[in-house]
Amino acid sequence: MIVCQNCGTKNNDNFNCCYNCGTPLPKNAPAKEVKEESEEKKPRIMPLVYDDDEVEEIEEIEDVEEAEALDEDIALESEDDAQEYSEEAYEQEEYAEPVEEEDTDGAFYTPTYVAPRPKASAPKKNKPAQQKDARFEINISKLIKWLVLILLALMCFFGVKALLNKLFGGTPGTNPSPTPPASSAPLNTSDFDTEAHVFSEYDSDSNKIFTIEIFTTGAKVAVLNNEYDVVDGKVTVSVSELDVYRMYRPSDVQAGQTFDTKMPIVVMKQGYQDYTYEVTINGVATPMAPYELLSPSAERVNIYSTNTTISFKVDTASKVFINNQDYTQMGLDASTGVFSLTLTTAIAEEPHRYKVKIETPGYMTREIVFELTRTQSWDPDAEPTIEMDQNIWTADDNALVTVRGTFMGNPDDLVFIDRYQKSNTVGVEVVSLTFSDTGDGRFEAVLKCNKLGWIDVSVECSTNLDYTDSILVQCLSSTLGGFDKYATSCKDVLDNYNRLGSYNGDRFVTYGSKYAIITEIVETENGYAFYATLNGGTEDQRIYVETCKDAFTYEVGRKVVVHGNLCGNKDGVPRFIAVRVAAK
Structure with a gap:
């Protein structure tokens, strides 16, 4: 037997640890000495006394997880030395009975019950x-x-x-929807009951026109990609022979030959599939060469000027003959197909006839006769008058501008001149000048601009310069370079201030440190204008700038950069017509 040195409990010789307190037991100790020592120094074992509360707590602790944790703690403490013993060895030990010890004083201890140690089990990790x-x-x-x-x-x-x-x-x-979708609706031609009749006639220009009367129960019809609404079951459509010829001409048909063709008519109605009805068009002939009159208003008119410009549009591949002479290169613009030529009517009150022939590949030759009769619509003894419809005009991207006004006088005396025209540059030139057929002096002139920026144009009566008017034409056409080219060609105002008189019509700019400072804003007939001083210059170096705009957002004292054309002076101050005014 081995006595535990900690609690005095006797343990079998094969135990490594005390089964009561778990203290490691000494090895190789003599049994006799141990026995004597244990008898002499055997401590008193106090009775295990529990009150009722403690007993309840002990009973409540009987939980599976706490018991498993207790087993793991015991296994860890004796991991190095503990040796698992069997249940049989455990039952052979005589420690379950009460133990009575005799006290040195002759008194007996209360029997002490030593609770059996729970069976050790392998750690469950x-x-x-x-x-x-x-x-x-x-x-x-x-x-x-x-x-x-x-x-x-x-x-x-x-x-x-x-x-x-x-x-x-x-x-x-x-x-289900009462109106089925078109894609799923059945096709039934009886639902449309379509019928068509074709008639042919000629218009005032000798162009053949096919008139098609369509009777159908459909809601719309489509002919040559154009849609028409059906009203009361009927719709009338007119198509030109030229359109039919272009769309349906067989490849083997030559110029001058006729052919028959079937032209589709698409009938449409909501909730039904589109139905195609074919109508037969007979006697489609090679059409006349394309032609569209631009001016004058008709081929036979009265005119009020010695020189009259005729203008019409043809196919770009056409050739134009007047009185059997080829004027194609002289008058035809190959890019637009517009032909323009000025004709002279020298004798008044007598008709002047011009036979025009147009030849276009794939078409029949067209012949037109212009009959122009010059009459006198003004009083030779009366003073001429000129009045333009407006003062400000803007050229298009092709550098062309159409101006209008009234001139009571000899139409041959009306001229348009760039007021500041240079010897090497013609600011504007007249492309066409047309007077009204009514003799009221109304005219329309097409001018071509040859320089960028503002052009001050004088409208004059060449035989009496006392009667003039003026207009301002702005041209920033991209064909001439646009604003970018305008800006790069500007001169500096301050550097040339003392010799500005020799630069009328030229382009100038207030730039960099030589910007302009607005000192006064005024309102004019052409819009807002302002006076400004030049930074870096003297107080006398001022400029007058017309914006030609009805709105102006800058205030006095604002620093601005001005791009403009020099056009004379205003009260002794150099006058500029601004192309652009920007904040500095």
Whole structure:
């Protein structure tokens, strides 16, 4: 027997640790000495006394997880030396009976009951983790089952819905649309009951026109890509022979030959498929060469000027002959197909006839006769008058501008001159000048601009310079370079201030440190204008700038950069017509 040195409990010789307190037992100790020592120094064993509360607490501690934790603690303390003993050895020990010891004083201790130590068990490691893994696997399994059930329910729902739609045309409680879509509507030609009749006639320019009367129960018809509404079951469509010829001419038909063709008419109605009805057009001949009159208003007119410009539009591949002479290169613009030529009517009150012939590949030759009669619409003894419709005009991107006004006088005396024209540059030139047929002096002039910026144009009576008017024409045509070229060619105002008089009409700029400072703003007939001083110059070096705009957002004291053309002076101050005014 080995006596525990800590609590005095006797242990079998094969025990490594005290079964009562767990203290390691000494090895190789003589049994006799141990026995004597244990008898002499055997401590008193106090009785295990529990009150009622403690007993209840002890009973409540009997929990599986606490017992497992207690086993693990015992196993860790005796991991190096403890030796597991069997249940049989455990039952052979005689420690379960009450022990009575005789006190030195002759008194007896109260019998002490030593509670048996619970059976040691092997440590159970990672058991909580295993339990968590098991619970996680159970949750995943449940989730998968629910997902499968939901998927099956959705499949059943949509399957039943599709079956109902197929059998009854919809789900219970819904009604099909009373108007089926066009793509699913049946095609039944009797629903349209279409019939068409074709008539032919000629217009004032000898162009053949086909008139088609269409009777149908449809709502609309489409002919040559144009749609027409059907009113009271009928619609009338007119198509030119030229359009039919271009669209349906067989490849083997030559110029001068005629042919028959079938032209489709598409009948449309909501809720039904489009129905194509074919109408037969007979006797389609090679059309006359294309021609569109621009000026004068007709081929036979009275004119009020010795020189009259005729203008018309033809195919760009055409050739134009006047009185059997080829004027194609002289008057035809190959890019636009516009032909313009000025004709002279020297004798008044007598008609002047000009025979025009137009030849275009693939078309019949067209012949036109212009009859121009010059009459005198003004009183030779009266003073001429000139009045332009407006003062400000803007050229288009082709550097062309059309101006209008009234001139009571000899139409041959009306001229347009660039007021500051240089010897090497003609600011504007007259492309065409046309007077009204009524003799009221109304005219329309097409001018071509040859320089950028503002051009001060004087409208004059050449035989009496006392009667003039003036207009301002702005040209920033891209064909001439636009504003970028304008800006790069500007001179500096301050550097040339003392010799500005020799630069009228030229382009200038207030730039860099030589900007302008607004000192006064005024309102003029052509819009807002302002006076300004030049930074870096003297107080006397001022400029007057016309903006030609009805609105102006800058105030006095504002620093600005001005791009403009010099056009004379205003009260002794150099006058500029601004192309652009920008804040500095």
